[in-house]
Amino acid sequence: MDYIKKYVADNLRACQLKQLGILEEVDRICKRHNIDYWLDGGTLLGAVRHGGFIPWDDDIDIAMTLEGLQEFCKVAQAELPETMFLQSPETDPTAKEPIVKVRDLNSLYIEGSDTFNVPYKKGVFIDIFPFIPCAKMPKGFLKKLTKGISTSYSILHRQHYYSLKSALEWPWFTAKYYLFSFVWKVWNAFGKKDEYMSNIPINNGCGMYHRRDTIFPLSEITFEGKTFPAPGNTDAYLSDQYRNYMDIPPEDKRQIHAFFMMPEIYES
Numbered sequence: 001m002d003y004i005k006k007y008v009a010d011n012l013r014a015c016q017l018k019q020l021g022i023l024e025e026v027d028r029i030c031k032r033h034n035i036d037y038w039l040d041g042g043t044l045l046g047a048v049r050h051g052g053f054i055p056w057d058d059d060i061d062i063a064m065t066l067e068g069l070q071e072f073c074k075v076a077q078a079e080l081p082e083t084m085f086l087q088s089p090e091t092d093p094t095a096k097e098p099i100v101k102v103r104d105l106n107s108l109y110i111e112g113s114d115t116f117n118v119p120y121k122k123g124v125f126i127d128i129f130p131f132i133p134c135a136k137m138p139k140g141f142l143k144k145l146t147k148g149i150s151t152s153y154s155i156l157h158r159q160h161y162y163s164l165k166s167a168l169e170w171p172w173f174t175a176k177y178y179l180f181s182f183v184w185k186v187w188n189a190f191g192k193k194d195e196y197m198s199n200i201p202i203n204n205g206c207g208m209y210h211r212r213d214t215i216f217p218l219s220e221i222t223f224e225g226k227t228f229p230a231p232g233n234t235d236a237y238l239s240d241q242y243r244n245y246m247d248i249p250p251e252d253k254r255q256i257h258a259f260f261m262m263p264e265i266y267e268s
Contacts, residue, residue, distance in 0.1 A: 008256055014263035016053045018124045019060045020224050022084060022102050026062065026126065027228060029079050035072050037064040038218055038229045040129060045245055048234055052224035056254040060126040069100060069130040085121050094118040098202055101125040108262040124263060134198040134209050135191020143207025145180055150205040152177035210240050
């Protein structure tokens, strides 16, 4: 397996540049249609701490409001280059995740959880996360609630094989998903929702939310020598996610996500 790890490491920069190209296309479409988005997660952290990609990172994360993402999905597929594909539960129902992605079709990117039993697109991608208003709640409670929802959703929607374990999992995680989702809805129905925003629960296993005024109005930041939108208060935003975000993690924590990647596939 060491030769695969070396191959992935040797192709990391090419993968990053492919993702940067996807981001530039998304940026172009968003500007044309006045759709707000911002760099999120490790991509924002990389921009602040490294001026671009975290050196060992191999993905790009951006965020939009849920309404912004819905508008983006309406226009993007018609405006993306033919070499790119808007992957969502609607455009690629067999995809293993409910996360909206823009994928490059002339590449291959394999994660450990990928399966070849179903034909969803597996090219290099960027993730787009939808943010929604969220009532204030204790962080421990928020994390328990959203982790329960996201974990249950993931287990219920992954490929199942007939076994005693799967037979026991199904009713347990079905009940947990609907119970925790009900609690989330009730809490937000009665809480004040103009102060905080969070990723939708099925994508928010870490239980993260941000004050709305740390996101809006948006600012700009340099990423790989180009300018992209960022949260208005990047320090507060990153502190929410990573605490001491300027600290470099030890080498054993610097992990590439891909199991295997081919940034370019050429037809013969």
